[in-house]
Amino acid sequence: MDGLPITPQPLTDEERATYEWQTWVSDFGEEGQEKLKGASVLISRIGGLGGTVAYQLAAAGVGRLVLAHAGDIKPSDLNRQLLMTHDQLGKSRIESAQRRLNELNPRIEIVPVAENISQENVASLVGEVDVVVDCAPLFEERFLLNREAVVQSKPMVECAMYELQAQLTTIIPGETPCLACLFPEAPPAWKREFPVLGAVSGTVGCLGAAETIKLIAGLGETLAGQLLTMDLRTMEFARRRITRRAGCAVCDS
Amino acid sequence: MNVKIQCFAQLAHAAGAADHELELSEGATAQDALRAFGRTTTKEACALLFTEDGELQPTILLFLDEEPVLWSEPANARDGSNLFVATPIAGG
Numbered sequence: 001m002d003g004l005p006i007t008p009q010p011l012t013d014e015e016r017a018t019y020e021w022q023t024w025v026s027d028f029g030e031e032g033q034e035k036l037k038g039a040s041v042l043i044s045r046i047g048g049l050g051g052t053v054a055y056q057l058a059a060a061g062v063g064r065l066v067l068a069h070a071g072d073i074k075p076s077d078l079n080r081q082l083l084m085t086h087d088q089l090g091k092s093r094i095e096s097a098q099r100r101l102n103e104l105n106p107r108i109e110i111v112p113v114a115e116n117i118s119q120e121n122v123a124s125l126v127g128e129v130d131v132v133v134d135c136a137p138l139f140e141e142r143f144l145l146n147r148e149a150v151v152q153s154k155p156m157v158e159c160a161m162y163e164l165q166a167q168l169t170t171i172i173p174g175e176t177p178c179l180a181c182l183f184p185e186a187p188p189a190w191k192r193e194f195p196v197l198g199a200v201s202g203t204v205g206c207l208g209a210a211e212t213i214k215l216i217a218g219l220g221e222t223l224a225g226q227l228l229t230m231d232l233r234t235m236e237f238a239r240r241r242i243t244r245r246a247g248c249a250v251c252d253s
Numbered sequence: 254m255n256v257k258i259q260c261f262a263q264l265a266h267a268a269g270a271a272d273h274e275l276e277l278s279e280g281a282t283a284q285d286a287l288r289a290f291g292r293t294t295t296k297e298a299c300a301l302l303f304t305e306d307g308e309l310q311p312t313i314l315l316f317l318d319e320e321p322v323l324w325s326e327p328a329n330a331r332d333g334s335n336l337f338v339a340t341p342i343a344g345g
Contacts, residue, residue, distance in 0.1 A: 049344040080345075135344035142343060160342040162262035167342065187312045187341040189300050195266065196345065227314075229261060229339070231271070240337070243321050 003218025004130050004155070008034030009063060015107060019061050025219075032217035033061060039216045040064035042129040044117045044145050046097045048080030048198055049159050050135030052205025053212070055082060058101045058108055060213055065101070066111040066129055068121070069093050080198030117141040122148045131212055132156040134179070135205075137194075139186045146171070146179035150251050155215055159208040163195045164233040166204035169223050169242065170211055173251060176225040181245035181252075200232055254279055254332035256286045260298070261339040267297035282327040283317045284309060286336050301340045314339040 011033060016023070019033050039062050043050045046069045054065055073084045073093050083097040094112040101110050115121055117136060126132055126148045134145050134156055142158075149156040149171065156171040158179060171178050207228070214220050223239070230237045246252060258273040265271040275289050287309060291299050302310055315322040316337040322328040330336065 045344060047345050137343045137345035139341065139343060159344055161344065162342040163266055165262035165265070165342075167262075167339070182314055183312045183341045185311050187301075188304075188310065190263075190341060190343065192345070194263070194342075194345065201345070229337075231261075233271075238319075238337075240316050240319055241321060245323070 001214075001218045001221060003032075003035055004039070004216055006035050006038045006130055006216060009037040010034060011037065015061065018107070022060065028217055028219050032219060035217050036061050036213065037063040039131065040066065040129040041131045041133060041212060042066040042068065042125050043133045043135060044141060045069045045136045046081075046083055046093070047077065047135065047137070048082075048196065048201030049161060049205045049208070050133065051081050051083040051097060052202045053133050053135060053157075053159070053208045054097065054101060055104065056206055056209030057212060058105045058110075060209070061105065061108065062212075062216070064109045064111065064129075066113065066125060067094060067097055068113040068115060068117055068125060069097070070114055070116045076193075080196065080201045082198075082202070117145050119144060123152075126152050126154055129154065131215055133208055133212055134158050135208070137192045139183075139190060142179060143186070147250050149173060150178050157208050157211045157215070159204050161196055161200050161204050164197060164200055165229065165231050166200055167230070168204060168207050168211065168228045169226060170215065172224045177242050177244045178248065178251040180250035181248045182227075182242065184245065184249065197232075203230070203232065254281070254330070254334075256281070256330050257333075257335045258286065258290050259335060259337045261337065262342050264298060264301050264338055264340045267301055268294045277330065281330055283315055283322050283330055283334075283336050284324065284327055286330055286334075287313075287315075287338065302338075310340075312341050314341075
């Protein structure tokens with residue numbers, strides 16, 4: 001698989017030492033690491049799911065992370081939102097996330113945006129990155145991000161979860177189904193708050209991060225055109241082919 | 254014929270269980286199976302599967318024997334078929 005058209009950035013000796021174990025990965029090497037350093041990724045919401053994506057991408061050395069998430073930390077965030085801490089309750093989520101990620105990896109650039117994805121900011125946020133990762137709880141935001149990723153031909157890693165189940169796919173505009181192909185309308189009974197274990201958001205977040213790294217570096221096979229579902233209650237994982245919807249209002253109009 | 258309904262995530266939660274079995278007439282479609290399932294499952298699951306007019310929700314994701322099926326295009330089931338049904342879920 002070819003990676004994304006990203007200009008590789010040379011590594012310093014200190015970075016070579018930091019990322020040594022992953023540069024030993026077959027088909028990744030220093031070339032893959034240089035592509036990660038040259039890459040930028042937008043993560044829509046950095047809660048339980050997106051926060052894990054951000055943590056893994058920061059540790060892996062993705063050069064620039066644009067994080068969009070509004071609001072302040074609540075007690076009910078703390079079962080899963082690993083970038084948020086008890087001592088920051090009532091304070092800005094995005095500032096807590098930035099601090100934690102900078103502590104983890106001071107070599108990378110964190111761009112904190114204290115807003116959720118909206119009609120007003122979506123074009124500029126998508127426009128400044130190579131890959132988009134969708135982790136938002138509200139379908140209004142997910143559909144906005146999907147539409148803009150299709151318009152700007154940016155790949156989007158699509159992550160979702162509920163209770164002990166989760167799903168993941170990678171959207172390549174013009175090649176694979178987009179989110180509106182799968183779900184042409186907003187769901188009638190979705191609520192922003194739902195049951196979930198932190199271990200589930202962590203699992204799918206790690207998988208979303210792995211998918212993003214693979215896309216950037218051209219490593220292995222992605223979930224383009226496939227839906228991965230997982231049930232951590234039974235530990236059943238399945239991968240199913242998904243197809244574009246003729247007449248899709250977003251990607252076939 | 255016997256058809257297995259496999260509910261995923263939010264739908265499994267609403268239906269009280271992930272796995273269900275139905276006895277259907279020969280020639281039944283995936284959509285027929287869902288309508289039959291609607292007659293046996295909970296109100297909460299029905300709210301996810303059907304519109305107020307009783308039509309299938311466009312937002313449901315169907316796989317019949319692992320192959321994708323559009324809610325609007327009837328697909329024939331067979332004895333032993335597995336119908337995987339998911340409703341939209343998100344992050345948080």
